[in-house]
Amino acid sequence: MRVDAVVSIKNLHKTYQSGFQALKGVDLDIRAGEIFALLGPNGAGKTTLISIICGIVNPSSGTVRAAGHDIISEFRAARSAIGLVPQEISTDAFETVWATVSFSRGLFGKPRNDAHIEKVLKALSLWDKKDSKIITLSGGMKRRVMIAKALSHEPRILFLDEPTAGVDVELRREMWEMVRQLREQGVTIILTTHYIEEAEEMADRVGIISKGEIILVDEKSRLMEKLGRKQLIVHLSEPLTAVPDVLAGQELALADEGFSLVYSYDANQENTGIAELLRHLNEQGIDFKDLHSRQSSLEDIFVDLVHNGKPGASPVSNGATSEKPNVPGDEK
Numbered sequence: 322m323r324v325d326a327v328v329s330i331k332n333l334h335k336t337y338q339s340g341f342q343a344l345k346g347v348d349l350d351i352r353a354g355e356i357f358a359l360l361g362p363n364g365a366g367k368t369t370l371i372s373i374i375c376g377i378v379n380p381s382s383g384t385v386r387a388a389g390h391d392i393i394s395e396f397r398a399a400r401s402a403i404g405l406v407p408q409e410i411s412t413d414a415f416e417t418v419w420a421t422v423s424f425s426r427g428l429f430g431k432p433r434n435d436a437h438i439e440k441v442l443k444a445l446s447l448w449d450k451k452d453s454k455i456i457t458l459s460g461g462m463k464r465r466v467m468i469a470k471a472l473s474h475e476p477r478i479l480f481l482d483e484p485t486a487g488v489d490v491e492l493r494r495e496m497w498e499m500v501r502q503l504r505e506q507g508v509t510i511i512l513t514t515h516y517i518e519e520a521e522e523m524a525d526r527v528g529i530i531s532k533g534e535i536i537l538v539d540e541k542s543r544l545m546e547k548l549g550r551k552q553l554i555v556h557l558s559e560p561l562t563a564v565p566d567v568l569a570g571q572e573l574a575l576a577d578e579g580f581s582l583v584y585s586y587d588a589n590q591e592n593t594g595i596a597e598l599l600r601h602l603n604e605q606g607i608d609f610k611d612l613h614s615r616q617s618s619l620e621d622i623f624v625d626l627v628h629n630g631k632p633g634a635s636p637v638s639n640g641a642t643s644e645k646p647n648v649p650g651d652e653k
């Protein structure tokens with residue numbers, strides 16, 4: 322276990338009673354004070370993993386320590402270090418915001434602390450709603466109440482399971498800002514998401530889970546640098562119906578109804594192949610109007626890893642492919 326690991330997961334397996342293997346030997350350390358995004362397509366095992374750490378689902382084998390406590394033999398100590406914001410909004414609709422959040426704190430056996438609840442509600446812009454019944458709140462405010470509940474017992478670790486699934490763009494940005502502020506206050510944040518944009522925007526580190534296995538963990542910036550390839554987009558004067566034979570075998574794809582040729586290359590290589598590509602186009606009499614290049618995004622990397630098992634294999638994901646995993650608006 323790393324010295325600064327606040328959650329340490331070792332060889333974790335989960336087989337549901339149905340015989341389905343949801344986790345297949347997960348090893349993962351979460352560092353104190355980071356925002357860690359666990360990214361994976363539907364059914365990859367994200368919720369199972371979080372539920373085990375939070376003591377909601379029993380592991381089949383393996384160990385998990387949270388804030389230094391074993392989640393089974395020291396369940397109470399481990400659980401009280403954790404705040405969980407589940408995917409589903411579950412509160413008593415007829416209770417007030419204040420009562421809901423204070424009651425949650427009590428569940429962890431913590432003594433009443435009105436000053437803390439006030440701080441949490443103010444930080445989440447819920448203070449002026451403290452006496453309102455949950456049922457009267459907007460969807461965004463209800464989500465904030467869920468976060469306030471999760472923070473009521475002063476956890477060091479906060480899990481957010483799909484925090485912005487189904488919320489509008491404005492609220493999504495607001496939530497991101499809020500999560501950053503929590504990190505500033507020293508809370509370690511682990512969020513699961515299948516919105517790649519969310520991981521790209523927020524995370525210090527990203528873990529990619531697919532079919533119950535963690536297939537990659539890295540600093541977001543390093544990941545993008547290391548695995549990110551560049552793409553050269555050649556805007557053609559006339560559309561092509563297929564990539565010319567002479568160019569077959571190169572990492573080329575047609576996009577934009579044949580008006581763009583997209584060439585993927587490794588910008589770190591001495592010979593990027595661009596000069597050769599342009600020479601071939603010239604020889605074939607294929608005219609182009611414009612050229613531009615772009616860095617591949619975390620989304621490209623994700624598609625490559627999850628669908629092809631290796632980085633750099635998919636031609637492009639500039640909207641031209643239909644192979645994207647879930648993107649905002651694509652609910653389960």
Ligand SMILES: Nc1ncnc2c1ncn2[C@@H]1O[C@H](COP(=O)(O)OP(=O)(O)OP(=O)(O)O)[C@@H](O)[C@H]1O
Pocket residue numbers: 337338339341343361362363364365366367368369370515653
């Ligand atoms: N109680 C259960 N019994 C049997 N299979 C289950 C159970 N709970 C989850 N699963 C299966 O385990 C797999 C992982 O589910 P999990 O909810 O952990 O995935 P996820 O990555 O969180 O997906 P999502 O993004 O859809 O929430 C899925 O195939 C799911 O059908």
